[in-house]
Amino acid sequence: MVSSMTGFGQAAAEVDGVLYTVEIRSLNNRYLKTQLRLPDIAAFLEDDLDKLHREHFHRGSINYSLRMKNVSGQALIDIDEQALRTYMARLTGLVGGDSGPFRVDLASLLTLPGIVQPSTPDLETLEKIRQTVLDLTRQAFERLKETRLEEGKLLAEDLRANCAVIREKLALIRQRKDAVVEEYHQRLRKRAADLLAQAQLEMDQALLAREVAIFAERSDISEELIRLETHLNHFEACLEGDEPAGRRLDFIAQELLREANTIASKASDALIAQWVIDIKCAVDRIKEQVQNIE
Numbered sequence: 001m002v003s004s005m006t007g008f009g010q011a012a013a014e015v016d017g018v019l020y021t022v023e024i025r026s027l028n029n030r031y032l033k034t035q036l037r038l039p040d041i042a043a044f045l046e047d048d049l050d051k052l053h054r055e056h057f058h059r060g061s062i063n064y065s066l067r068m069k070n071v072s073g074q075a076l077i078d079i080d081e082q083a084l085r086t087y088m089a090r091l092t093g094l095v096g097g098d099s100g101p102f103r104v105d106l107a108s109l110l111t112l113p114g115i116v117q118p119s120t121p122d123l124e125t126l127e128k129i130r131q132t133v134l135d136l137t138r139q140a141f142e143r144l145k146e147t148r149l150e151e152g153k154l155l156a157e158d159l160r161a162n163c164a165v166i167r168e169k170l171a172l173i174r175q176r177k178d179a180v181v182e183e184y185h186q187r188l189r190k191r192a193a194d195l196l197a198q199a200q201l202e203m204d205q206a207l208l209a210r211e212v213a214i215f216a217e218r219s220d221i222s223e224e225l226i227r228l229e230t231h232l233n234h235f236e237a238c239l240e241g242d243e244p245a246g247r248r249l250d251f252i253a254q255e256l257l258r259e260a261n262t263i264a265s266k267a268s269d270a271l272i273a274q275w276v277i278d279i280k281c282a283v284d285r286i287k288e289q290v291q292n293i294e
């Protein structure tokens with residue numbers, strides 16, 4: 001089933017007085033690119049989360065955000081008291097003992113480097129954080145996949161509609177291709193007859209047949225039509241598959257365009273050229289939409 005690369009997923013839960021919120025947004029990208037935003041206390045999960053992303057997704061630019069909010073009143077930070085005392089001692093030394101009492105803004109002191117640090121949980125707490133975040137991430141992944149599949153259905157419908165246009169034009173070209181040779185035969189015969197009549201000469205039927213045969217061979221598009229239809233069948237089969245097929249569909253679309261260009265250059269017929277333009281427009285639409293598929 002076709003899956004888009006654009007979507008959104010979210011999951012949240014409160015555990016031990018901490019509200020965890022995971023948000024995931026994905027956009028189009030030729031390759032898989034993940035960007036993680038984690039609070040300092042959960043930075044140790046970066047490798048686990050990156051591995052989990054690669055297990056679930058193959059293409060797309062994914063922005064992952066984890067927020068942890070304390071709703072119990074328990075602090076998630078530590079204050080380095082020794083560093084704070086060192087700052088105070090240095091400030092006292094700078095002012096000097098004879099200057100009398102002076103005020104210190106504690107709020108400003110807390111902004112100094114090294115004073116406020118993320119709390120250091122014990123191993124049991126770290127494991128609980130790990131399990132909670134990974135479980136919520138999997139839930140958000142499922143919701144993200146749902147939104148990507150919903151958009152993928154719309155993409156697949158549009159792609160199938162464009163495939164139907166290509167098949168319709170192929171059928172017209174297939175009906176027309178034999179008539180092109182016969183029309184060339186008749187035009188060549190008439191032109192030769194007119195020129196020979198003026199010179200009172202007889203037409204060389206063998207030479208005429210040879211010229212028509214050369215034209216027929218040069219303008220034969222049977223192989224191109226077969227290859228184009230084969231690529232089209234392959235394309236539609238990939239739409240029905242369960243594996244991510246975005247890159248494969250992109251390559252097939254390039255082959256469709258290549259065969260269409262070859263038909264246009266060989267056919268030497270205005271009607272076929274017009275139908276090939278319709279095919280190329282449909283292929284161009286396909287190439288545009290395939291960029292959105294995982």
